[in-house]
Amino acid sequence: MDTTQITDAPPPTPQPTPAEQKRNARGATRPGDRIFLGLSRGSGILLLVIMAAIAVFLTYRASLALSKNHGNFLTTFEWNTNVTPPSFGIAVLAYGTVISSIIAMVLAVPVAVAIALFLTHYAPRRLAGPIAYVVDLLAAVPSIVYGLWGALILVPHMTGLFGWLNDFFGWTGVFSWDQGAPRSLLTVGILLAVMILPIITNVSREVFRQVPQMHEEAALALGATRWEVIRMAVLPFGRSGVISASMLGLGRALGETMAVATVLSPDFLIHGSLLNPGGGTFAQNIASKFSEATEFGRDALIASGLVLFVITLLVNGAARMIIARRKEYSGANA
Amino acid sequence: MAKRIDVSGLTAYYGSHKAIEDISMTVEPRTVTAFIGPSGCGKSTFLRTLNRMHEVTSGGRVEGKVLLDDEDLYGPGVDPVSVRREVGMVFQRPNPFPTMSIFDNVAAGLRLNGNVKKSELGDIVEKSLKGANLWNEVKDRLNKPGSGLSGGQQQRLCIARAIAVEPKVLLMDEPCSALDPISTLAIEDLIGELKERFTIVIVTHNMQQAARVSDRTAFFNLAAVGQPGKLIEIDDTERIFSNPSVQATEDYISGRFG
Numbered sequence: 001m002d003t004t005q006i007t008d009a010p011p012p013t014p015q016p017t018p019a020e021q022k023r024n025a026r027g028a029t030r031p032g033d034r035i036f037l038g039l040s041r042g043s044g045i046l047l048l049v050i051m052a053a054i055a056v057f058l059t060y061r062a063s064l065a066l067s068k069n070h071g072n073f074l075t076t077f078e079w080n081t082n083v084t085p086p087s088f089g090i091a092v093l094a095y096g097t098v099i100s101s102i103i104a105m106v107l108a109v110p111v112a113v114a115i116a117l118f119l120t121h122y123a124p125r126r127l128a129g130p131i132a133y134v135v136d137l138l139a140a141v142p143s144i145v146y147g148l149w150g151a152l153i154l155v156p157h158m159t160g161l162f163g164w165l166n167d168f169f170g171w172t173g174v175f176s177w178d179q180g181a182p183r184s185l186l187t188v189g190i191l192l193a194v195m196i197l198p199i200i201t202n203v204s205r206e207v208f209r210q211v212p213q214m215h216e217e218a219a220l221a222l223g224a225t226r227w228e229v230i231r232m233a234v235l236p237f238g239r240s241g242v243i244s245a246s247m248l249g250l251g252r253a254l255g256e257t258m259a260v261a262t263v264l265s266p267d268f269l270i271h272g273s274l275l276n277p278g279g280g281t282f283a284q285n286i287a288s289k290f291s292e293a294t295e296f297g298r299d300a301l302i303a304s305g306l307v308l309f310v311i312t313l314l315v316n317g318a319a320r321m322i323i324a325r326r327k328e329y330s331g332a333n334a
Numbered sequence: 335m336a337k338r339i340d341v342s343g344l345t346a347y348y349g350s351h352k353a354i355e356d357i358s359m360t361v362e363p364r365t366v367t368a369f370i371g372p373s374g375c376g377k378s379t380f381l382r383t384l385n386r387m388h389e390v391t392s393g394g395r396v397e398g399k400v401l402l403d404d405e406d407l408y409g410p411g412v413d414p415v416s417v418r419r420e421v422g423m424v425f426q427r428p429n430p431f432p433t434m435s436i437f438d439n440v441a442a443g444l445r446l447n448g449n450v451k452k453s454e455l456g457d458i459v460e461k462s463l464k465g466a467n468l469w470n471e472v473k474d475r476l477n478k479p480g481s482g483l484s485g486g487q488q489q490r491l492c493i494a495r496a497i498a499v500e501p502k503v504l505l506m507d508e509p510c511s512a513l514d515p516i517s518t519l520a521i522e523d524l525i526g527e528l529k530e531r532f533t534i535v536i537v538t539h540n541m542q543q544a545a546r547v548s549d550r551t552a553f554f555n556l557a558a559v560g561q562p563g564k565l566i567e568i569d570d571t572e573r574i575f576s577n578p579s580v581q582a583t584e585d586y587i588s589g590r591f592g
Contacts, residue, residue, distance in 0.1 A: 125392075214429040218492070220390055222443040222499065223419030232442060236433030 062306050065299035073303070078268050079285065081297035088300050090307050092268050096185055096279035097308065100260070101253040103189025103274070104196055109246050111193075112200035117230060119201075120208040132205065139198035147262030150191040155263060158182035158190075162275050177275040183265035186274040188281070191263055192256055196249035203248060207241030208234055240323040247319045254312055257283035282308040336363035336533040337403045337420075337502040339384060344398030345562075346376070346383050348391065353379045355562035357398075359552060361503075366525060366534045368544035368571065371554030372586070376563025377537050380554070381505050384535065385421035386414040402502065419447065422501035422532075426508040428488035430480035430495070436463075437476040439491055443499040458498055466494035467524050486517025493524065497532070504528065506536040510543065522547050541587060545575050553583045 066073055068086060076089025115135070119128045162177045169175035215233040224232060235242075266280040266288065286301045293301060339361040346354045354376035361367045369377040382388040383396050386407060400407040407417050430439045440459045444450045450458065459476075463469040468490040472483070480491050489509055496504060506525075510518040525547045528534060538544050544551050552568035567580045578584050 212429075214425060214427055215431060217387065217390070217425065218429040218431065218495075219442075221385065221387060221418055221423035221425075222446060222495065223415050223417075224446055225415050228446055232431060232446075236431070239433070 058302055058306050058309075061299045062303035065296060065303050068296070069300070077270070079289070079300075081300045082294060086296065086300070090282070090304050092270055093280050093282045093285050093304055094307065094311070095270050096188075096264075097254055097281040097283075097311070099274070099279075100185050100188040100192055100281060101250055103186060104192035104253045105246060105250055107190065107193035108197045108200055108249060109242075112197050112245070112249075113204055113242060115197075115201045116204035116208050117234070119205050121226065121230060121234065132202075135198050135201050135205075139202060143195065143256060144258045144262070146191065146195050147259035150187070150259055150263040154191055155182055155187060158187050162186075165275060173272050174274055176273045178273075180277050181265060182275065183263055183277045184271075184273075184275050185264070185279050188260050188264050189274075191259055192253040195256065195259060196252050199252065200242075200245045200249040203245035204238065204242050207238040207245070211237045243319055243323055247316060250315060251312060254308065254315070255283050256281075257287045260284040261287045335502060336531065338363050338401075339503060339533060339535070340399075340401040341384075342399045342401075344380070344383060344396065344400065346379055346388055346397075347393070347395040349393035351560075352562040354383075354554075355564055357565045359565060359568050361533060361535060361550070363533045364529055364531070365549040366529050366536060366547050367550045367552060367568075368548035369535065369537045369552050369554060370539075370541060370544050370586070371563070371566075372556070373539075374559065374563070375554040375556045377552075377554045378507050379563070380565075381507055381535060381537050384503070384505055385423055386417045387423065389414065419443075419499060420501055421503045421505060422496035422499065423505045424489070424492050424496055424507065424509045427512050428485055428492050430483075430488050430491050432479065432481045434480060435477045436472050436480045436483070436491060439480045440494050440498050443495060447499065459494075462494040462498035463491075465497050465528070466490045467520060467527075468494055484517070486513050486520060489513060489517070489521060490524065493521075493528075497528065501532065503533045503535065506534065508537050508539060511539060518543070541575075545571060551575070553578070553580075553586065555582055555586070 065081075065086075069088060070085040071078065071087030071089050073089055075091050076087055077092055079088045080086060081088055115131075119132055119135075123131065159182055162182050165175040166177040170177065211234050215237060216229050219229040219232040260281050261284045264280065264284055265277040266284065267278040268280065269278055271278050282304050286305060290298065290301055339359075341360070342358045344354070344357045345352065357380055369381065371377050379388060384400060384407075386396075388394045388396055396408060398408070402417075402420065406412065407421075430436075431442060434442065437459055440462050441455055444455060444458060460469060460473075463472060468487060471487060472491075480488065483491060489512075493504075493509075510521050513521065522543065525534060525536065529549075536544075536547065548571045550568060551571045551574040553566045553574065554563050555566045556563040566582055567574070567578065569579070573579075574583060575587060578587065
């Protein structure tokens with residue numbers, strides 16, 4: 001085009017500034033869009049404000065207790081907040097929380113993945129629907145019900161298993177048993193496994209159902225058996241989803257309160273054996289002590305709650321790192 | 335070692351719906367046979383009966399005989415899994431395994447068979463990628479994910495994966511329909527080379543492609559929507575495109591319908 005023509009042309013209409021263009025591209029010029037944008041942005045900000053407020057409140061209350069603690073908060077094996085000078089530490093709680101959650105994950109994740117694979121790839125449709133429905137129902141059972149079931153049914157029935165473990169694996173120390181009531185971390189872990197099974201199963205099932213048909217057909221056409229299709233196409237595709245599902249379950253296991261408090265007979269010692277009663281978890285300790293705690297005792301419990309919060313954050317961060325590390329191999333860019 | 339395919343009286347169903355009816359044809363070893371016909375005429379369904387992929391679809395069912403040399407693919411006691419190891423398949427959309435590297439994609443079928451030594455694996459992968467005219471483009475990034483390649487490269491990767499297990503027959507279901515013209519040309523050249531070693535059956539909507547790559551062409555059609563698809567005629571490609579013996583074929587090829 002000739003440059004003279006441009007100068008001869010009528011003056012151009014004022015161009016929108018880059019910021020205006022950006023707003024236009026988002027479609028936020030009409031009233032409806034503007035209202036919706038305001039609402040969604042407002043809720044987002046509100047959420048952050050609430051989170052920050054909770055964090056500030058908890059940190060403040062926790063610091064009040066920690067400044068007067070005479071024991072080491074991380075290593076003390078006791079929780080005495082009603083004596084002067086007070087001495088309390090989270091070592092036993094951290095151990096109990098982590099160990100019972102690990103037991104729950106080890107037991108629940110393989111079973112949940114197996115159930116999800118069965119529902120999506122093996123079960124006839126007539127059977128898969130009702131089973132999936134029952135699993136959904138299990139996820140909705142309140143935790144106190146699981147707690148009662150654990151205390152009344154599971155605990156009495158654990159003696160057989162504990163005796164067997166003691167006979168064959170007692171020499172390891174981890175599975176030795178002094179014939180006490182089986183209200184131990186292992187029983188808690190088993191109960192937690194039952195409780196987190198439905199949610200891990202449900203999320204894994206959704207993930208496995210989204211495996212593109214074409215990946216499964218690719219494996220089939222190479223002469224893969226049904227199990228090989230699962231190994232080549234389904235599991236790798238669902239890997240990050242299963243990790244996310246497990247994290248959801250782990251989050252529930254870490255924070256589970258009532259069921260643990262109903263089953264465990266707590267003390268403030270770390271036991272070498274998983275079978276002997278004793279130990280405790282953060283949530284169980286807060287639940288059982290909170291109602292009778294003094295103002296100072298509550299602050300101390302809040303401090304322990306903050307530690308649980310940090311542990312949950314660390315676990316989630318680790319899971320995200322695992323997922324991100326193999327991003328370029330994920331199914332998302334297929 | 336390419337094998338002959340001999341189909342007689344083949345009918346395939348989806349549940350109670352009859353998709354193709356009474357198809358018989360012979361495909362000679364080391365030839366390229368193209369299936370053409372309007373959408374829904376059952377050519378893809380028929381292709382999928384040749385490696386027993388049809389029955390993977392729920393309700394999929396087949397009657398009739400498919401002989402691979404002398405072995406009936408639908409005979410009693412024949413394992414569909416072993417059929418698919420002899421009859422490879424390339425799909426319409428390139429489908430490399432997204433979680434595997436280029437190397438692992440090609441090796442996937444070999445690892446299934448399980449009797450390949452580690453030292454041989456690298457050689458076979460290289461040979462297969464060379465066979466699929468992809469080696470020079472990927473030899474420096476065999477450990478990168480296959481999903482990072484272009485569409486045409488991905489499709490050639492899928493071909494390499496299919497030929498790595500040395501199938502007797504290679505089925506291709508519209509392998510170029512998702513590709514640009516240059517990638518299409520690369521695949522067509524490749525088909526010409528592959529027919530030295532394999533029996534190739536290709537479904538295509540592109541009649542110039544059928545004319546370019548195939549020795550024989552089969553025309554499928556259906557009387558009306560909902561009716562089963564039928565084989566109208568199969569003949570040498572040259573004859574089908576110059577002087578077909580059925581009027582419907584000529585109408586379709588000259589663009590009068592479909």
